Amino acid sequence: MNTILLNILRQRGYRITPQRELILNAAMQSQAHVTAETIFERVQQHTQALNIATVYRTLDLLVTEGLFRRTDLGGGSMVYAPTEHGPHIHLVCYKCQQTLEAEYQLVANLTSEIQQRHHFSADLHHVSIFGLCANCQPSN
Amino acid sequence: MNTILLNILRQRGYRITPQRELILNAAMQSQAHVTAETIFERVQQHTQALNIATVYRTLDLLVTEGLFRRTDLGGGSMVYAPTEHGPHIHLVCYKCQQTLEAEYQLVANLTSEIQQRHHFSADLHHVSIFGLCANCQPSN
DNA sequence: GCTATAATTGCGACTATTCGCAATAGCAAA
DNA sequence: TTTGCTATTGCGAATAGTCGCAATTATAGC
Incomplete structure (x- = not known):
């Protein structure tokens, strides 16, 4: 409870x-x-x-x-x-739908930069970033 | 056409x-x-x-x-x-729903860092970042 | 413990989007 | 130009989520 x-x-x-x-x-x-x-x-x-x-x-x-x-x-x-589970970011593949977890650290200073430049309090604590994973990227 | x-x-x-x-x-x-x-x-x-x-x-x-x-x-x-309209990011307020456009530049090196560290090709060209705008942030 | 009141819930309708499937129609090859 | 293959479309149903409104109920004050 x-x-x-x-x-x-x-x-x-x-x-x-x-x-x-x-x-x-x-x-x-x-x-x-x-x-x-x-x-x-x-x-x-x-x-x-x-x-x-x-x-x-x-x-x-x-x-x-x-x-x-x-x-x-x-x-x-x-x-x-x-x-309370703690911040982390999600890398979600457009193609195969797989998701990778990554350290919040990657976006930590983006938050403060957005605050300074735009006075906007960005919430990136559990953000998803879409793109292509290693397997799904065109290999040329 | x-x-x-x-x-x-x-x-x-x-x-x-x-x-x-x-x-x-x-x-x-x-x-x-x-x-x-x-x-x-x-x-x-x-x-x-x-x-x-x-x-x-x-x-x-x-x-x-x-x-x-x-x-x-x-x-x-x-x-x-x-x-072709060119990359930019969106700052979207949770509370008042207003959106601010910001320079893509802010997230440019995040893209390369994610590629280096996780071999993931992040697509941040039109990304939305949610949070609180200046007006909606608690003022204390 | 009761009462009043405003927050919360349930319900059914609605919106945005996706999906399966049969019918249609681009386009490559003859 | 016709044919055949398969991509694409339309349709209707399904899914995730939201909303308005009337009924219910948690809680503050007596």
């Missing part, structure tokens, strides 16, 4: 509903990125009392509150991960 | 259909980014002989052939622009 994140939400004035508890627990259940659909299925194994729209709305809330990150890994649906 | 891009497609073994001509012309009609829906509406002013799925498929083709770029500007639908 994850009380830490629930308490953060409560402190920020959000109501703690059974649905939010269920979603949060299901979302924290694995170390990997999860889709809304996966969370929905996990919760449904215990109870019927949940609508998929609520899953999306709760995940949106968690993302805008900075507790989760949403990433497009090119698989057709967005994936979510707790912010 | 845009014969240059049509010839490139022909040379690469793709068939030139009336639909592809119409879509290509409509897509090149303005300097700005366009959505599939916009292209579809433009073409429909001339003829009914076009299906929205074909618009999406043709745009996909143009993107995978490197002739167009697809970008998510956070407005709910993807936008497309000819590659």
Whole structure:
């Protein structure tokens, strides 16, 4: 049972509903990125009392509150991960759809440069970069 | 009438259909980014002989052939622009949805670093970076 | 413990996009 | 110019995600 994140939400004035508890627990259940659909299925194994729209709305809330990150890994649906899992970037191949994880370090100073030059606070903590992996690049 | 891009497609073994001509012309009609829906509406002013799925498929083709770029500007639908319009990056605000254009230069050496370290050919030519604009950042 | 109120949920409709499949039609070769 | 092959299209259904609105409910104040 994850009380830490629930308490953060409560402190920020959000109501703690059974649905939010269920979603949060299901979302924290694995170390990997999860889709809304996966969370929905996990919760449904215990109870019927949940609508998929609520899953999306709760995940949106968690993302805008900075507790989760949403990433497009090119698989057709967005994936979510707790912010505490630490920043890293995703290299997603256009062609074969494979994804590589890379160190956040690569984009760290891009963030500060964008802040200085454009006063824009870029969120690159779980960003996806699309392109072609080694195997799929034309070899000439 | 845009014969240059049509010839490139022909040379690469793709068939030139009336639909592809119409879509290509409509897509090149303005300097700005366009959505599939916009292209579809433009073409429909001339003829009914076009299906929205074909618009999406043709745009996909143009993107995978490197002739167009697809970008998510956070407005709910993807936008497309000819590659020849030149690279630039988009700073998209999570909160107010406003987008700023910035120089490609900012990410130029990130591309080569990713190539060196991960042998991954990153495509950052029209990338969107999400975050908070100056107005929407907490001011403390 | 009750009540009032505003946040949250469920539901059904809607949007953007993709997909499978049968029908159509470019284009290369004869 | 006709033919045949296969790429491409149209269609309708499916998927991921969002939205408006009425019903429900968490929580602050009594």
